Amino acid sequence: MTRTHRAVVRDGTGIAVRHRPTRPPGPGELLLGPEVAGLCGTDVQMLRGMRDDPAEVIGHEGIATVVAAGPGVAPELAAGTKVVVNPTHPTDPAFLLGHNVGGLLQERTWIPASAVDAGLVLPLTAVPEPDLAALLEPLAVVRYALSALRRFRPRTLVVFGAGTVGRLAVRAARRWLAEAERIVLVRRTTDDLPPEPVHAVLEPGADLAAEAAPGPVAALIATPRDATVGCLEAAIAAAAGHELAVDLVGGLPPAAGTPVLPGADLVALRAANRAGTPDPPEHAALSTTTGDRVHLFGHRGVGNDHLRIAADELVRAPERYRDLVTHGTDLDGAARIMRELATGRGRDIDGRRLVKLAVRISAPQPRHHEEN
Incomplete structure (x- = not known):
């Protein structure tokens, strides 16, 4: 049976949760399991056709767990490590997470060796409470x-x-x-x-x-x-x-x-x-x-130190930022909200203005386990 995972996919037929193939990481690569992903203003612009970014799966804010590491990946990125991905490569425009490569709004996200080698996957020593993870990158x-x-x-x-x-x-x-x-x-x-x-x-x-x-x-x-x-x-x-x-x-x-x-x-x-x-x-x-x-x-994007400081701040003073996460949902709910945002001009969702959406992403069903 083909191993797959669920993802919120935007394509010519609309926005829906679909199954996508899951492959093990190759040399220098990582396979991540996103836990919480955010939706930002540039994502909304992409949904509304105001940007031509090609990624079918968007989402560049949030935290994940390393599911599998390919040969040659450093031990600090072993399976089970909580991480944040810096979405912007400093020198390679071919890696912009959630814009031109598949993002975090899916149960599994593959990170290429070029991004791993550049240090863009950061182990987290301070892990914010789940929904606040959607604020980590914008706070950075x-x-x-x-x-x-x-x-x-x-x-x-x-x-x-x-x-x-x-x-x-x-x-x-x-x-x-x-x-x-x-x-x-x-x-x-x-x-x-x-x-x-x-x-x-x-x-x-x-x-x-x-x-x-x-x-x-x-x-x-x-x-x-x-x-x-x-x-x-x-x-x-x-x-x-x-x-x-x-x-x-x-x-x-x-x-x-x-x-x-x-x-x-x-x-x-x-x-x-x-x-x-x-x-x-x-x-x-x-x-x-x-x-x-x-x-x-x-500026476009942030440095790794900015992400670390933002994570520390969210752990230190969560009450200062908690109410900015106005909406929380799962992948199916995210697809519905994204469809509403794509077809409307406002930001009111379920009777309340959307400031930040935190998408809580569950693991694949047992029959879809990755290879060791």
Whole structure:
């Protein structure tokens, strides 16, 4: 009988749980059993056809257990080890977990030798409680962003976007960006989560300048790619007369630019920092059309240390982040939710706004055991 495992598959026929072949790992490879996987904003964009990433099985956030290790894999990645996968290869664009290779929304995920050799599978010494595992990778993104912004000693932090990364950022800033005496959250949607610990919550277009403390301003932009440039322009306007540092965490449309920063290649600036390298990230010191100074950078992916620190933080203070996991389900429920997200424009699921979905993944049935 062919050994198979269950996976949430998106293909030309839609999104459904299907059986996929399971093969043992070859030399240098790993076979993982995902335990909990998250669904993020880029995943939703993929479901809605806004991105052309080819992976049929998505999901790059979560934790897993090593099921089998191929010949030559280091002993610290032996079967039974709890791990997190860094989804972004620092030098090989052919490995981007859940984007161009099969992701975590399945009972078994195969990791190629190139990713194992690059150290992208990290044994976990601090293992967050199950549902919080869906927050590990986005919290690592926040760690990288806040540590980079801290170099500029901002007195005010403005966070654009109230999705997972934005919410994590305002909660983690008190620990990782203590210099910012004022935190402002700019969001266009509301939900039933408790009020965030911020100086002000504003709608887009509100007077941001009135909320800034004297001194440098930092902006963390964690919005969908079609809103990133507009938020950058809002941050520049709000910080007029202040030194400004901006991290473009959110994606960008192709050839994105703004007349406020003539000649700035925003896409190239974001692409200069990949998988947490370099740390601190490269940035450009630019001047606006009004002569104000802007330190601008972005990044795609995080480093291994960011993931380890995020895991430690989730274990140390789970109560700070627990309510951000608004929905939890299994693979079958994930397929249903993904179909709803693919065909709609909003984020309301089962009568509540979705911030973070944690998909709890069970092991294959006994008749589908892997080979030893």
